[in-house]
Every structure is written in structure tokens, then in C-alpha cells.
Amino acid sequence: MHRSIPAWITCGALLLALAGSSTAAEKVTILFVGAEAGPAWKGAEQGIIEANILGRFTGQGYELKRSSASAVPKGAAAVIVAAGGPAAAGISDRVDGAVVNVTDGSDSLRKRCRANLFHTxxxxxxxxxxxxxxxxxxxxxxxxxxxxxxDFVKFAARDLNNRYRKTHGEAMDDEAWAAWAAVKTITEAVTRGQTTDPIAIARYLREELEFDGQKGAPHSFRDTGQLRQPLLIVEDGKLVAEAPVRGVADPDDLDTLGLAACP
Amino acid sequence: MRCFLLLSLLVFLTACTAPDDVTHRLFVTNEADGTVTVIDSRSLEVVKTVEVGSRPRCIGFSPDRRLVYVALGNDNAIGVVDTRSLELVNTIPAGSDPEAFAVHPNGTIYLSNEDDALATALNPATGEILAEIPVGIEPEGVQVSPDGKLVVVTSESTNMVHMISVPGHEVVDNILVAARPREVTFTSDGKTAYVTCEVGGEVVKLDVEQRKVVDNLRMRREIRRVKPKGILLSHDEKTLYVSTGRGNSIVTLDPSTLEIQKVIPVGRRVWGIALSRDGKRLFSANGLDNNVSVVDTEKLEEVRKIPVGGRPWGVVIDD
Incomplete structure (x- = not known):
């Protein structure tokens, strides 16, 4: 004999499911292509530690997984690549989500202007x-x-340097910062965009991101996929200034550095 | 009946004598010098410079205003200065790297430990740490709701406003706001809170009961290099004052619409602000100019600059 399920059971089950979903963290996997012992990996690890402090409040659990360049599995929130430009470009052809290059500075890679290829x-x-x-x-x-x-201390750079040193026992360098920034920007997209869908994350990064990279001005991605950011000038081994250089360029105009738009 | 009259007289006398009981002093922390500059709020002259310890930033009074507390980041402590004798009378261990704090009406100091992602509840009388509450990364601004039932802490690198229950010391909610939230102020009914977001360049309005963002003002288009930091309401709550950091100005906003009313140029990298009891004078700590601006809140212009120590951070007034 078929009987319909009483409403209170349905309701109760629904409530339980809701309660369950609010306590069980949603897993967000970020893939990493590159050497495990290098500064980029360590920077990404720092980003994951910080992402999980945020995730504690917003209900996500972030994990970093290594992957080979040739066999990037589907389903990851995003891919961080510390294995050079050609590898990053190749992976961006094969996945729909965001691929973030954290080590290669070549301008030819930026000029390609791929919708899902980013550079921190x-x-x-x-x-x-x-x-x-x-x-x-x-x-x-x-x-x-x-x-x-x-040695950078302004804009709470001191705090990030201290956190990194505490985690890894060494100084944060460019690649470590770029990989940290990659994880943090992906985290921003997940949290503020309220999505773990790789395509939606990539769209958020391109269209909406305003990221606090602990270098003062908010950072966003150009059409070229390049992250706008202030840079640091080192002279005779000492940190002496930030660029855009005050008095020469508008310190707020981050587009005075590099290719501002797609050719 | 006689008793009632006597009581009334006493209340009347107390009310009348209260202003005489104040010190008419401004206290300014100088982050780079390890000092607090004390200024007479009537003559605007410097009275004394008090050595307090390393990296003083946030500053605030005990409920009876007999003491002024100073967060000493590099000493991992709260310094205590007697507002009458102007002597450093105590230094209380306060966990790692205390940056900002608020004093609960019951005397408890709620402080943010910037490098430990913690908020700490400290009893300054006994030195006892009553609670350590995990919050987001780089916790900064702390504020107590007017009814004392809620403490809010901002985390600068997690971009959240954490709401903590008192006395339970549980995190009851976390509200995502724009990048690098720094300071919070409540309306006197406790229903609304305003938050400055430094890197986001925003002032965010929160509905405290609903625990959600109800409005925000993006200031970057109107004000070059704006980095909102200090925030407080006028006594009639019809004006919101915001310091703009590298915007080098104080901005007045309509608290109901968040519309910008006036931009008042002051000094460079302005952070801490304080309002006089009569509401006619606003004081700002200008971090890169090593001075304090005095703003006439009726004319809405700066009327004076007072030299203080190195990298002034916070300012409070007892008048």
C-alpha cells in the first residue's frame, strides 16, 4: 500500500540535511603543477592555510593537490602552474577553469589573452x-x-612576511608571493562569488576581483590575464621604493606598468 | 520625602560637577616613538610626552576615565597611563601583538592579537586572560555594542566582521565585507554599525540584528587614494566622520544615505579620530605629518595643527 510520506518527516529530513550542510565543510581542491619543494609550492601552502581560516567561517575546506602538467584531472576549482609558460598555456587549452601562472614573466604569454589564463x-x-x-x-x-x-613592511606586508616565515622558516620571495596571491584570489572568487564552479571562478577573477595583496592598492586582473599590482624597487640590496614611482608616474595608476590591454 | 530631595540634590550636584571632573586632555599614540602625547584640549598645547613602550597603536579609556590604555604591539602588552598623574602605572601582558581594543562598560578589555588571529578578553585589574577567541587573519578593529552584549572584531586579511557574544565569548556570526575592514562604530540604539574597509575604499553599513550588510559606499571614485580607517558618529548621530588615510582628509557622510557631504583636507595618512564632548571639535592623527589636526565641525574646516611624536596612530579625548 502506498502512503505518502508525512510532511513532518520530509521537513525534518530537510532540516537535518540543512544542518548537515552548514557544519560539513565543502571541499575545494586547487591543483598545483610544479616542483613540490619550491617557493611557489610553499607560497600556495601559505595561501591554503589562510584560506582555511576563512573557510572555517564560510563553510569551505581548501586543499592543494599536486598534478602533472600532462594529466590535469577535471573538477578542480582552479589550477596553479609553476612549471613555465608553455605548460600553463597548454593546460589552459585543456581545462575550462582558471589556470594561474605564478612563475613565468614572458610578455608573449600575456599577449595571447586567453580567457582562462591568469598571471599573478x-x-x-x-x-x-x-x-x-x-x-x-x-x-x-x-x-x-x-x-x-x-623587508617590505607597509600595508601589512610585515604581517604576511611574518606569517610566511612562521610557516616555512624562510623569507617570502616573488614566486612564493605570486602563488600565495593565486590561492587567495581563487578563495576570494569562491567566497564572494559564492561558487565552486571552475568556470564561474574564472569569470569572477576576470570581471569582479578586487584583491588585497598586502601591497596597498587593490589588485585586479587585466584583459591580458595579468594581475595589476604595485612593484618594489631594490637598489644596492635595499628596498627603496614602490612602483608606480611617485613623482614620475601616478602612484595609483597600476597600468603604467606593463601591457595595459590586449593588443 | 526629605530623602528624595536630598537624593535629587545629589544627582543635580553630580550632574553639574561632572564636567569639572574631566581632565580636558587629548591623548595621542606615537607608533614610531613609543610615546603618548598629552594635549590640553582647551589651550591645544602639549602638556607632556609619556614614554609607554614599543609600538603603541590603539588607545582607549577605562570606564571611569581614570586610566588610559595603550596597545603596545611589540611589547605584547597593554600599557596603562593614569589620566591625572600622566605616569605609566602598569604594563599588562596581553597576548601576541595587540593592535586594537575596546573597553567594555564592565571594564574588560577586548583586544585583537594581530599576528595570532585571536581576539582576547583581558581583565585589566587582575591581568587575567578571560578568553581567547579565534577570529580571522590580522584581526584589527574592536567595538563593543552599546548594550554590552556583543563585541565585534574585524579581520583585515579575512575581510570579515566577527560578532562575539558577551558573556559567552562565542563567535555568533561572521559578515563578509570589502577588503581590509579596520574600524567599527555603533549607533547608540545598537541597531546599526558602520565599518571602514581600507583597501576596498568603502564604508559599509550593517544591520546588527539581521547581521548583514544593508548598504555600502564606494569612495574611490570621489576621493583619490582613499583608504578609510577611523569612523565615528556625531553626538546627534546625524553625521558620520570618516578618516581617509592616504586620502589625507576627513569625510562627513549622511549616516542614513551614506552620501558624502563634505571632504575636509587635514594631514597625510590620517587614521585615528576623536570628537569633543560638545561635538564642536574633531581631532585627527596624521601619521606621516607627525601632527594632530583640529577640525571645526561647524565650519567643516581644519583650524589648527598640533605637532606630536613620530607616526601618530590613535587619539582619544577626555573633556
Missing amino acids: IPSDRMRADALAQWRRNSESQNNHVRAWHP
């Missing part, structure tokens, strides 16, 4: 532009440009 490491031209701005005021030729510096 600064492009070579961004560094060259920053240096050109700085050299208009400096006599010294002994200078170079960094995405990050362990």
Missing part, C-alpha cells in the same frame, strides 16, 4: 617599466624590481 607573477615588461620609472630619478644602475620583498 609580474610580466617582464612590468618590471622593465618600473625600473625605467625609477631610473629617471636615480643615478645608481645597481637596482632591480621585485614582486615582493621580505
